[in-house]
Amino acid sequence: MNANPLANPAPQHPVPQHPAPQAAPARGLWQIAVRRLLRNRVGLASAAVVAAFLLLILTTASGLLARDWDQQYAVSFAPPTAIAGNPQDDDAVGQGGTGSQIDPRAPVDLYGVVDPLADVMARIHGLSAPQAAAVAPEPTSVSGVVDPIGDALARAKAVPKSAVTQQRAVSLTLGADKWGRSVALKVVKGAETSVLVGLAAAAVATLIGTLLGALAGYCGGWVDATLDWLYGVFTAIPYLLLVFAIAAVLQQKGVTTIVLILGLTGWTGVYRLIRAEYLKHKAREYVQAARAIGASHLRRMFVHILPNVSHVVLVQLSQQVVGFIKAEVILSFLGFGVPVDVVSWGSMLNETPNELILGKWWQLAAAAVMMAVLVTAFAMLTDALRDALDPRLK
Amino acid sequence: MSVFPLPVALFLSALVSLPVAAADMPRPPAEASPKVLNVEIPVPETTLDPAAIQDLYSAQMASVIFEGLLGYDYLARPAKLVPLLADGMPEISDGGKQWLVHLRHGVRFAPDEALGNKPREVHASDVVFTLERLLDPEVHSPFSFLLEGKIVGLDAAARRAADQHAHFNYQAPVAGLQVIDDYTLRIQLNAPDVNFGHALAQPNLGIVAPEVVRHYGDQIGGHPVGTGPYRLVRWVRGSALSFEANPVYRKRLWNFDPGTDPEARRIASRMQGHAIPAVPRVEVRVIAEQQSALLAFRKGELDILYLQNKLAPVALDGRGALKPDLRKLGVQHEVTTEPEILFNYLNVEDPLVGGMAPERIALRRAILMAQDDEAFIRVIRKGQAVHLPYPVPAGVVGHDPAYRSLLEYDPAAANALLDAFGYRPGADGFRRTPQGQPFAVRYWRQSEGETREFEELYKRGLDQIHVHFEGHPVPFPDLLKAERACQVTTRLGAWIADYPDGDDFMQLFYGPNTHANNLACFQNAEWDAMYRKSVTLVPGPERDALYHRMARMLETLGVAKVSHTRLHHMLLQPKVVGFRKSMVSAVAEWPFVDLQ
Numbered sequence: 001m002n003a004n005p006l007a008n009p010a011p012q013h014p015v016p017q018h019p020a021p022q023a024a025p026a027r028g029l030w031q032i033a034v035r036r037l038l039r040n041r042v043g044l045a046s047a048a049v050v051a052a053f054l055l056l057i058l059t060t061a062s063g064l065l066a067r068d069w070d071q072q073y074a075v076s077f078a079p080p081t082a083i084a085g086n087p088q089d090d091d092a093v094g095q096g097g098t099g100s101q102i103d104p105r106a107p108v109d110l111y112g113v114v115d116p117l118a119d120v121m122a123r124i125h126g127l128s129a130p131q132a133a134a135v136a137p138e139p140t141s142v143s144g145v146v147d148p149i150g151d152a153l154a155r156a157k158a159v160p161k162s163a164v165t166q167q168r169a170v171s172l173t174l175g176a177d178k179w180g181r182s183v184a185l186k187v188v189k190g191a192e193t194s195v196l197v198g199l200a201a202a203a204v205a206t207l208i209g210t211l212l213g214a215l216a217g218y219c220g221g222w223v224d225a226t227l228d229w230l231y232g233v234f235t236a237i238p239y240l241l242l243v244f245a246i247a248a249v250l251q252q253k254g255v256t257t258i259v260l261i262l263g264l265t266g267w268t269g270v271y272r273l274i275r276a277e278y279l280k281h282k283a284r285e286y287v288q289a290a291r292a293i294g295a296s297h298l299r300r301m302f303v304h305i306l307p308n309v310s311h312v313v314l315v316q317l318s319q320q321v322v323g324f325i326k327a328e329v330i331l332s333f334l335g336f337g338v339p340v341d342v343v344s345w346g347s348m349l350n351e352t353p354n355e356l357i358l359g360k361w362w363q364l365a366a367a368a369v370m371m372a373v374l375v376t377a378f379a380m381l382t383d384a385l386r387d388a389l390d391p392r393l394k
Numbered sequence: 395m396s397v398f399p400l401p402v403a404l405f406l407s408a409l410v411s412l413p414v415a416a417a418d419m420p421r422p423p424a425e426a427s428p429k430v431l432n433v434e435i436p437v438p439e440t441t442l443d444p445a446a447i448q449d450l451y452s453a454q455m456a457s458v459i460f461e462g463l464l465g466y467d468y469l470a471r472p473a474k475l476v477p478l479l480a481d482g483m484p485e486i487s488d489g490g491k492q493w494l495v496h497l498r499h500g501v502r503f504a505p506d507e508a509l510g511n512k513p514r515e516v517h518a519s520d521v522v523f524t525l526e527r528l529l530d531p532e533v534h535s536p537f538s539f540l541l542e543g544k545i546v547g548l549d550a551a552a553r554r555a556a557d558q559h560a561h562f563n564y565q566a567p568v569a570g571l572q573v574i575d576d577y578t579l580r581i582q583l584n585a586p587d588v589n590f591g592h593a594l595a596q597p598n599l600g601i602v603a604p605e606v607v608r609h610y611g612d613q614i615g616g617h618p619v620g621t622g623p624y625r626l627v628r629w630v631r632g633s634a635l636s637f638e639a640n641p642v643y644r645k646r647l648w649n650f651d652p653g654t655d656p657e658a659r660r661i662a663s664r665m666q667g668h669a670i671p672a673v674p675r676v677e678v679r680v681i682a683e684q685q686s687a688l689l690a691f692r693k694g695e696l697d698i699l700y701l702q703n704k705l706a707p708v709a710l711d712g713r714g715a716l717k718p719d720l721r722k723l724g725v726q727h728e729v730t731t732e733p734e735i736l737f738n739y740l741n742v743e744d745p746l747v748g749g750m751a752p753e754r755i756a757l758r759r760a761i762l763m764a765q766d767d768e769a770f771i772r773v774i775r776k777g778q779a780v781h782l783p784y785p786v787p788a789g790v791v792g793h794d795p796a797y798r799s800l801l802e803y804d805p806a807a808a809n810a811l812l813d814a815f816g817y818r819p820g821a822d823g824f825r826r827t828p829q830g831q832p833f834a835v836r837y838w839r840q841s842e843g844e845t846r847e848f849e850e851l852y853k854r855g856l857d858q859i860h861v862h863f864e865g866h867p868v869p870f871p872d873l874l875k876a877e878r879a880c881q882v883t884t885r886l887g888a889w890i891a892d893y894p895d896g897d898d899f900m901q902l903f904y905g906p907n908t909h910a911n912n913l914a915c916f917q918n919a920e921w922d923a924m925y926r927k928s929v930t931l932v933p934g935p936e937r938d939a940l941y942h943r944m945a946r947m948l949e950t951l952g953v954a955k956v957s958h959t960r961l962h963h964m965l966l967q968p969k970v971v972g973f974r975k976s977m978v979s980a981v982a983e984w985p986f987v988d989l990q
Binding site: 076253 | 707774810811815844850853942
């Protein structure tokens, strides 16, 4: 980004162009960065939005909120409360049911087949549902262990089917999905998965990229050549093919898998930038000076140079988070995403094509708005960070 | 979602529309123009060599070019075999082992350069060649199972060719295929098989001429020469096919059995006596995107459209009737059910849910009772399916619409059943085995396509009976492999009729078919004995009684629960008359349809 003249009326602290290895000037750089960040109102607002999301994620992860997102709260595709009561929705496909009211307890002809569970089933069928649960103490039971809460649990479960149906809401704040789950709860719980995936994958990618970039840039020679070759291999393969290949190797689904897929494919950009920075910095005077006073290679790489290129790392990290939140959505949309007992914005968007055919738009709207807000806020925060951290922009 | 980026899609659609524009141009004014039937297929055809065909749409194409010895009555439900090239139904003797077939006189192959551009009469030797060719190792027919192990000496001949890496010797006589004269053939079977007629009625056994096959060699797939009502006149591969009425087609008139069905009777009263085929030209377009096909239909560019269930809500309202805009156009709508079953099965050999101990049977039955078929139909199928508790679907011989399942959705009873057998909940609320071990039921599905919803519903079912769920999506080929190896714990199986007889469905649970079609790996001496007996019975009350017992036993032992069968919607332009969805999907309806 070009220097922004409006962002520059800073007090003219004499910041050294190439900070010496002492701690004090480095702190000065950070202080300036913080001051610059605090002056950027858009950046602060974005930071507040991001912080709010992180808070939300803490509440859902700790189980305070949206723990029961998988429960059925409403009828299938209950509309958002604001537009509820539209009578034409009632006969839409997916609402009415097939009208097949089969009584599962009605006696059926066995056609002479011996039912090995006949007596147990007769006892269950002979009782009303809540009583049926109390059949538990039963001679065929081989386990002698008596569960103290077993009966109570069972009684609670054995609610007749019709009673459950009656309790279901006909509209919810943000509507319901096909299974009658609350879209509001899903979108909140989905934020947890999406943001965690974004953060974790970005951390993995940035870590790999920084380490390899530092090695290649600092060592040069055959190390650089080998790592460049690896970089070449990774960037030569089309991105989605690479994703599919890694997914095929990992052979399982889950949040960890997605983090690994994204992290293992996303490090190349960071690597390229960090390598270039190290190439530039390793010849500078302060590194020469560090060498002169006997600092080891590792110390020079990570104690002397790294702080001076950390703005690149930080900015890359935050850009990656945005990219990976979007990538998780794409992966889930392609079916490489989270398993069915986890919800993410991607898995929500994955459900929407079928819903849109039926005219049920609320899940798409909720997930898309949440994602747009977070991604925009994060992107603007990244911009602000870059402005604040770049040592060339005083 | 379109697979192609926009420019490619535009290019492709231009390709698709070109031939139609070309076909339109030379057409003279309205009155004089010959009738043209415009239809679509959603997947490109692959080959028109009957023996080599694997896919449904190629089979449909082949079904109008070729004819087999037998076919199906266009209107009769359940399906009824009728003679096509045979002169009358085969005479079956020796308890079902000997089939004597008389050939219709005067049936001719369409003229082709391989036949000296002259029509040639079909003889019994052509039938023998056709039957032998299905097992020819060089043809690699995906439908070789139709004849495998059935005809005396034929498998040995095929094995000889395969072992010696030689060509199949069509000159050497096969004991089971005796040509008595040009119009008579005796087929000797290894074992009694009253269903052999269904094999003879498949489009893969459309009669071909040996000269044509030899003349075109490995290009035979592009040069179909048959005796059927149409012949191929233009083929833009993967894009469009044009058919014209076969000029030497034998005189054939509409004469089908409508039974008691009022709709069929209405069609019959209008069509009986009509010539077959009535429409002289058929244009088939490949339209991969169903949305595009629907648009083409709305514009009148297609006369018949198979409306996929995914798009049903676009054209139909919540009650399954046409939406007003289509109704105003006078569009006709035909709904049938597919000759298929979708069923949840549990692997009887599985270390966790398998076995015949009472508590395992109870676990399986509880799992099946927790599956909500009504929700499956309403939510996943969007109402485009009907509940079907019986393993034999409607329209297939042996179906019983009145059958009721023992395992209807009843989570309360399922919970009680698990309680009764000692599957008690642990501290986390999920049940333990009677031995106190935690367990999870692993649900398999293919990772491609829209099967994630199946998994969601299955999990909701297991949640209700407090059984731990574990989703296991794998690529389809791996799934098939695991299924054959009896490693799949449970899955929603699907089976569509190869031939419209209950036997094709009952064999799904026959013990010796384990590691093949018997996905539940169910092996039970009593059941298998009943199956073996059913194969020897002609369809009728005795076999039906046996089928009922077999179906019930699958439920009492918790092997499988049949769930539903999908609806099949056809949209027809107002001018289309005489259309009835073919009972066998591989047989196209066009020869029996007319345009007003």
